Amino acid sequence: MEIPYTIETRHDTGLYNAKLGIWLFLASEVMLFGGLFASYILLRTGASEWPHGSTYLNIPLATLNTVVLIASSVTMVMSWASLMMNEFKKFKIYMGITILCGFLFLIVKYFEYSAKFEHGYFPSNNTFLAIYFTLTGLHGLHVIGGIVVNSYFWGAGSKMWFFQPKRFTNRIEIAGLYWHFVDLVWIFLFPVLYLL
């Protein structure tokens, strides 16, 4: 039994199944982070005082992380473009850089977190730190998820290129959409938590 439209697109929607699927998933992710941002707004407007991000957080490190994540988004889309141009080797390079950027982001995050803990800043200290750790922690989990998926497509999963190139390109596009979304969330998290 063959499921239709796994590779080619359906004529009236112009989509293949997985692309619609990932966008629906991202829509639900929008609501997930929407719920967190809504909590942030409600807690902050209700608070008698609210610290500026810089009193606890390290802005230069976070700026570095922003640059790293945006760069990884570019290499991610380039890895897909390379497959579109039938350049598998380039794909490997760009995807490799994307994964490395993901790791770099997590390493920087690790140093940030451990610095907080050394100073005795824990989620239980106040609402600002609570929401900081929850939001960045959840975002970090999304980054880890992205790295796992990307690593699979870079390694064992890339064999598919040799017998189903179209399908593999689709998969990279899907993985890319997710990765860009993680980047997009960070673009909002960065000013909200660190700069305001």
Place this chain on the structure above:
Amino acid sequence: MKSTTQSNNKTHHEEHSELNFWKKYIFSTDHKVIGIQYGITSLLFLLLGFMLVMMMRWQIAYPEQQFPLYNFLIPFGVIGVIIMFIGGLQPKLNTVVGVCIIALTGLFWYLGTGEERMPEGIMLPEFYNQLGAMHGTIMVFLGVVPLAVGAFGNYVMPLQIGAPDMAFPKLNMASYWVYFIGGVIMIASFFVPGGAANSGWTSYPPLANIATTGQTWWLLGMVFLITSSLLGSVNFIVTIIQLRATGLTFMRLPFFVWTQFITSFLLLLAFPPLEVAGILQLMDRVAGTSFFMPSGLVVSGQIFPATGGGTPILWQHLFWFLAHPEVYVLILPAMGIIAEVIANNTRRPLWGYKYMVYSIIFLCFISFIVWAHHMYITGMGTKISAFFQTTTMIISVPSIVILSSLFVSLYGGSIRFNTPMLFALAFLPMFGIGGLTGLPLGLSTSDIHLHDTYYVIGHFHYVVAPGTIFALFAGIYFWYPKITGRILNETLGKIHFWGSFVCMNFIFFPMLIQGLQGVARRMYDGGQQYAHTQNVLYLNEVMSIAAWVMAVFQVFFIINMFISLRKEKQTDTNPWKATTLDWTATTSPPLAHGNFETVPEVYCEAYEYSVPGDAQDFKPQNKQ
């Protein structure tokens, strides 16, 4: 998804005939098997939820009296044993279900004994709270929604749109097993120290924040259930948009498919905020944050050691952002089933099909901006309260359009009064009572009086129990021949219907009366200490007895499901003479083989019954 599509056609047949037991029945990727798995699991959860409430009803009717545990245990055990040995089924489905019912009886025994729950058979208030919280959780999240969406949606929807399977079969399997794990976590929470969650199914903080370990398990279980419904709803939407048969345009979809489509959107977009709420409450309980903890909270005379600065209202917003759309998740698939059954048994096209479709789309939209009508007494602003009252009144309009269309569809039809139709006919007034009793709750002035009284319980149980659950019964009686190739016994079915119908009203109507008198909900003695409750207190006993009698009538249903399986398989693929595509697939489509012998094409609308000039009184969608 990977392996099913990349292997070429030649190996397909061999591959399928080699499927072993585990791949065919347990870790199946076939939507029909997954639908049946969902169905059996959720029916068992419904039974468990019902068992819990039977225990609660004893306490309400006869407070502080010894619970006659064995009067309840023995019948359950006997039914379990009977089903186990009913025999003649392949694979041994009856044995599995029988063992499950015996296991539930064991759980019931565990709950009915023990010093920390029922010392000497007398229920502790803490344990009553656990039962209440778990009854709600199990019924809503583990029973009704998985049955309406997971079971019916999974089994029927792909057949009705002429698809070979769901768009992502492996995700579908994952969705079931994640749900299963979530259910196991929920049940396991009864066995942890301090027992299961006891802060109500709404888990309002700060009470839930400081509750026993069971609450953490509840939150973990919910995370699993939310993940399951996320996987499921993505799959449903993609399937409906992408895998419709040729010629099956959106306006030709059976109404049931439309309801599943909208329901999936509600699940997809409304559940994540509850996941957020769950994560935040987990942080509060585990990492010591104060998202929901106000400053200076005093617990048992001492200041609670939390940093404060949070607000319990935040939980209510996030919770009801899900839980209001969840009401429509409960009712929409029910309406879909009812529409199918009514069109089929009146032998007429649905009256106002288009407007019903527009109504549910509109309903989906508005359902996201009505949630704060559960929160009028939290002290919210008057302007915003007016906004939520307005949207609440507006959202009753599409429900009424749908209900009226269904009523009008009856007019002039030559109605066949079989069991599914009886349940469908009962649904209409019952859901009507449920819906109309909601209006006073949607207006903040009357809500102040009615809030947290038995009126609320009566209202939503009318929507869900004689409403949704009757629709689900109608669906089971209606599609049972599709799934098994046999029609359920009509006599047993009618006994089941009339018994349930009468008992349901004796259970839930008195609640409305009590609520108007001001009897508060969630009181473990049924409110007997208050002066204003005294003249309606006798109703507690009426309701409890009706609940236990209703359990007796469910036995007819359970037994019917299994003895009807032993009948001769019928050859007719379309016993109800229905028009939708599910009835053009072979009867009890072979498992894991795809659905249709030839790929169906659709030429007409969904309910072409009694077309003037036709020889037959129905025209299947795939007939030119």
Place this chain on the structure above:
Amino acid sequence: MEHSNIQQHIKKYFYVFAALMVLTVITVAIASFHLPIAIAVTLALIVAGVKGTMVASYFMHLISEKKTILIILAFTIFFFLGLLFLPTLTEIDSISRNVS
């Protein structure tokens, strides 16, 4: 997509990358002025909004995406905005009381 088409796309990706970098610098620079909170929030969200739109439109190809997906996202944004602001609006009476 055609081969030459892709080449053009790649150029766009790098322009967007450059713009995102510039905007990151701008957003950090604005924060260093310690403006009044209302202005700071507005500016920061405008910059973040522009950056987010660029990522969504070009990296995620929303600019040329199919109608079905755009409709689903439009629905989502509607609900997202409701979720974002309605909870706080229900508290608006007590919030304004706090401020005054």
